[in-house]
Amino acid sequence: MAEQLTQASYVLATILFVFSLRWLNHPKTARRGVGAGVLAMLLGVVGTLFDPHIVSFQWIAVGLVVGTLLGVPLSRVALTAVPQRTALSHAFGGLAAGLVGTAKYFLWLDEGVLTQFRVGAIVVEVILGFLTFTGSLMAAGKLQEIIPTRPITYRNQNLVNLSLLVLAAVCGVVLVARPELWPLYPVIVVLSLLFGVLLIVPIGGADMPTVIALLNAYAGLAAVAMGFVLDNKLLITAGALDGSSGFILAVIMCRAMNRSFTNVLFGAFGQVQTSTAMTTQKAYKSATLQDAVQVLENASLVVIVPGYGMAVAQAQHRLRELYDQLTKRGIDVRFAIHPVAGRMPGHMNVLLAEADIPYDHLVEMDDINPEMPRVDVALVIGANDVVNPAARTDRGSPIYGMPIIDADKAKAVFAIKRSTNPGFAGIDNELYFMDNTLMLFGDAKAVTGDLVRELSGQASHR
Ligand code: NAP
Numbered sequence: 313m314a315e316q317l318t319q320a321s322y323v324l325a326t327i328l329f330v331f332s333l334r335w336l337n338h339p340k341t342a343r344r345g346v347g348a349g350v351l352a353m354l355l356g357v358v359g360t361l362f363d364p365h366i367v368s369f370q371w372i373a374v375g376l377v378v379g380t381l382l383g384v385p386l387s388r389v390a391l392t393a394v395p396q397r398t399a400l401s402h403a404f405g406g407l408a409a410g411l412v413g414t415a416k417y418f419l420w421l422d423e424g425v426l427t428q429f430r431v432g433a434i435v436v437e438v439i440l441g442f443l444t445f446t447g448s449l450m451a452a453g454k455l456q457e458i459i460p461t462r463p464i465t466y467r468n469q470n471l472v473n474l475s476l477l478v479l480a481a482v483c484g485v486v487l488v489a490r491p492e493l494w495p496l497y498p499v500i501v502v503l504s505l506l507f508g509v510l511l512i513v514p515i516g517g518a519d520m521p522t523v524i525a526l527l528n529a530y531a532g533l534a535a536v537a538m539g540f541v542l543d544n545k546l547l548i549t550a551g552a553l554d555g556s557s558g559f560i561l562a563v564i565m566c567r568a569m570n571r572s573f574t575n576v577l578f579g580a581f582g583q584v585q586t587s588t589a590m591t592t593q594k595a596y597k598s599a600t601l602q603d604a605v606q607v608l609e610n611a612s613l614v615v616i617v618p619g620y621g622m623a624v625a626q627a628q629h630r631l632r633e634l635y636d637q638l639t640k641r642g643i644d645v646r647f648a649i650h651p652v653a654g655r656m657p658g659h660m661n662v663l664l665a666e667a668d669i670p671y672d673h674l675v676e677m678d679d680i681n682p683e684m685p686r687v688d689v690a691l692v693i694g695a696n697d698v699v700n701p702a703a704r705t706d707r708g709s710p711i712y713g714m715p716i717i718d719a720d721k722a723k724a725v726f727a728i729k730r731s732t733n734p735g736f737a738g739i740d741n742e743l744y745f746m747d748n749t750l751m752l753f754g755d756a757k758a759v760t761g762d763l764v765r766e767l768s769g770q771a772s773h774r
Pocket residue numbers: 518519520521522565568569618619620621622624625651652653654655656657658659693694695696697698699728729730731732733734735736737754755756757
């Protein structure tokens with residue numbers, strides 16, 4: 313009976329995990345998706361507690377208390393710290409997989425019940441688990457800037473890294489053939505831990521969100537291997553979902569940045585950019601607030617393109633007020649969402665949702681682009697790379713081929729940023745020098761606030 317309860321809860325949890333991922337696809341259903349994921353995890357844990365193989369609940373209780381004590385503060389971090397918090401979760405997942413594999417290997421070694429299949433599954437679990445552990449810790453450290461965010465590179469780095477992984481795999485293969493050769497086991501562990509560190513060291517801090525999605529996939533695969541070790545079907549299905557969704561997310565992010573996996577992992581591209589781009593002295597045209605307000609008031613379709621600077625300035629609530637002011641005047645206002653605007657997937661969606669901007673006014677890049685030629689005003693707020701036309705036209709540009717939001721095709725463009733500094737890719741943006749572009753220099757929150765004040769002032773004078 314207990315066994316049936318466990319299996320039934322696993323089936324239900326798997327279904328909920330699938331629906332959770334499905335619902336997370338859209339902002340409208342995302343909360344339901346999170347709820348379903350939480351419920352699935354709860355079912356998985358409670359269902360496991362019915363497992364007749366459990367000999368004592370004492371350590372499980374200790375684990376629950378420790379996990380809760382760590383989890384509660386981790387759930388309270390600021391939105392901007394979510395990428396590093398996620399990296400820490402992956403680190404814990406990887407460590408758990410590695411430790412479970414280690415415990416099982418030595419237990420079964422003692423009992424003399426190690427089969428080649430079991431050792432094979434343990435080796436995969438332990439390599440992926442431990443490299444995810446140290447790799448994710450490094451990623452979290454880079455994002456938190458505890459360790460240098462710039463890529464640390466040296467000659468033949470990729471060769472050294474690859475050799476470590478191959479060596480660990482060779483030790484694993486020998487161990488599968490001769491499971492009793494236990495001294496190989498710590499060698500595999502140390503090589504995997506080292507590989508995790510060296511894999512992340514050459515990658516720049518700004519590429520970490522993509523790397524974290526990839527580490528998520530590794531953690532999922534480690535869980536799948538753990539499922540085979542423990543003969544636990546929920547770990548296999550949930551791990552496979554986790555692994556594949558992490559991988560798909562990494563692919564989407566790479567595509568949206570027009571980067572290949574190898575470029576992210578071995579390219580040392582995402583170094584902290586210094587403002588070196590403005591070599592040519594082109595003239596910006598600045599607008600006054602009054603100019604901007606006048607043009608905005610006469611528009612019928614306005615598209616706001618938010619980017620990293622909007623997030624830095626925390627301008628989302630001012631944007632909501634601007635949206636209110638404009639829609640009050642019968643102006644159609646949309647928000648154009650680029651898949652890699654900001655520094656993490658969904659960065660803009662989350663911030664705009666926080667300010668209660670209606671979801672149906674958030675339009676994905678592919679849907680808004682065909683509309684751009686009939687847009688009266690494109691208001692670019694702290695976005696740079698994601699609206700840079702060089703991505704379409706300049707073959708020599710590092711962002712060539714990256715899909716962008718075609719703000720340059722709008723009838724008029726206002727761009728809010730603080731200075732002439734470039735964005736993440738460290739390059740000039742032709743958009744700012746175009747005839748139909750006017751700059752509103754200043755902090756995104758302050759300038760948007762001024763626009764709102766100006767608009768509401770005019771409204772009260774009517
Ligand atoms: P971006 O290219 O980094 O440009 C952001 C702009 O915001 C800068 O030019 C900066 O100019 C301005 N800014 C900064 N603080 C500001 C403030 N307080 N007020 C007003 N403006 C401010 O950002 P993006 O257009 O969003 O593009 C994202 C980039 O990050 C892409 O290259 C993407 O590939 C990369 N990336 C994204 C992800 C992801 O998951 N979303 C992950 C990794 C990398 P000033 O300094 O002059 O103000």
